[in-house]
Amino acid sequence: MELVAKARAGNRRALARLITLVEAGDAQAQTALAALYPYTGHAHIVGVTGAPGTGKSTLVTQLALHWRSLGRTVAVLAVDPTSPFSGGAILGDRIRMQSLGGDSGCYIRSMASRGSLGGLSRATGDAVKVLDAAGFDIVIVETVGAGQAEVEIAREAHSVVVVEVPGMGDDIQAIKAGILEIADVFVVNKADREGVERTVRQLQMMLHLGSGEHRDGWEPPIVQTVSNTGKNIAEAAAAVERHFEHLKNNNLLELRERERIEREWKMIMRESLLRQLLQRLEPQQYEQLLNQMAERQLDPYAAAKQAIETVLELS
Amino acid sequence: MERPIRVLVAKPGLDGHDRGAKVIARALRDAGMEVIYTGLQQTPQMIVEAALQEDVDCIGLSILSGAHMTLLPKITTMLRENDGADILVVAGGIISDEDALTLRNEHGIAGIFGPGSSTHAIIDFIREHVQRSSVEG
Ligand code: B12
Ligand SMILES: Nc1nc2c(ncn2[C@@H]2O[C@H](COP(=O)(O)OP(=O)(O)O)[C@@H](O)[C@H]2O)c(=O)[nH]1
């Protein structure tokens, strides 16, 4: 595929087109992904998540500037929610990322979450593959940590940064959203504000409340930053890099990758099987089963069994 | 499923009037489009770079500062030079009829919408013209 060669040679228009393609997820996307796949597996994928307004985009910008200053190329994928009412979205993360402009070693792409849960992690996962294959050293994925979908995306990353801020009520946001478990690094941003110590203490307590055993033998460090002035950004970046080194040195990177690939493979098979099943089911039978369930004559498990058995016999 | 139209909404130059741009961004979102909003004080370089990185179908420029005759042609020229001539460019704000005519005829700004324009007209215009320009894309 010509686009892939061009994108790998540094053509930004081709890269941008490829992401549009894989995001659409159609047949053309599969051709593109097949061509890209052999070149993936080199980038360090960093997820950054947290509540709206905690300073994720500002932090991501500073991290990117830091890594650029060390000569590493950086791509940013900024994901924002799609409006459930119109299907449209306002993607505003770039407003904070102006200082990354005019640098050919940096690429920023905004992405709307569009439809469903599984669909979102598929689209972002595939966009990350494009950026990885294009040769970026680091790919940062920013998501709003508000729900399951975002946690899913974060799970696709090698290193997950969870951003908290002081004074957001008594409980730390991460506990509510259930994203505490996925954090590899905690950043307490807006450390120029009152209540930082308290937030840090709470986080430390949370971390030690558990069984004492940390996932992968890694205790998530807590870094205090002021992202709009750049304070402690080098420390945050170093913590992320240390985590990646930890994964690599303990053969955990390979393990995580295998797990991720397995999840992805199963998800693709699940989607594909369902599609094929529905294609082969006679429309009358489909309607009939649906009616029977609606009239409480048949339960969904029995209906699923019938549908699957009919199709398997036919094929 | 058809993919949503992607639009970059930007304010070129040193112009702080951002109500119009925000109204347009929201209207386009409510019409099902994905709007990348880059905010104030954008140079032509920044706008073109963002449009290409985001692979948008349309660029919407809001300008009320009076600098449109220098800034808007710069943007369309840079787009052409950077392989982005297929991107639809529309503008709005305080632009005289005379200037609008020149911008449309000589500088590739496809549609210009002044104060009081209905957002429906703008949405329809973008839908109609984007489809035409992205046929080969
Ligand atoms: C509100 C206002 C302000 C507010 C702005 C608040 C804000 N955050 O936006 C404040 C008080 C800050 C302000 C300041 C100034 N203003 Co003022 N301001 C206005 C005013 C009264 C209304 C603008 C407005 O918000 N309209 C409402 C929005 C919704 O309308 P709109 O922007 O026109 O958008 C519509 C269309 O134009 C179009 N559209 C707009 N953008 C886009 C983009 C796309 C892609 C599309 C398709 C369509 C589109 O669709 C919209 C919906 O119909 C206008 C006069 C006027 N009647 O237009 C003067 C006006 C724009 N201001 C003017 C001036 C001179 C100034 C100042 C320089 C005054 C000064 N000497 O200090 C400063 C400059 C500030 C700066 N940093 O740039 C002049 C500009 C003259 C010119 N360009 O030749 C105007 C025209 C007043 C005048 N008659 O002199 N201003
Ligand atoms: N006081 C303070 N404000 C910050 C800090 N980091 C970011 N902000 C501001 O917080 C607001 C939201 O930032 P943004 O990066 O858009 O947050 P996001 O929604 O999490 O991506 C902006 O006004 C930033 O300037 C910080 O460390 N301290």
Ligand SMILES: [Mg+2]
């Ligand atoms: Mg953000």
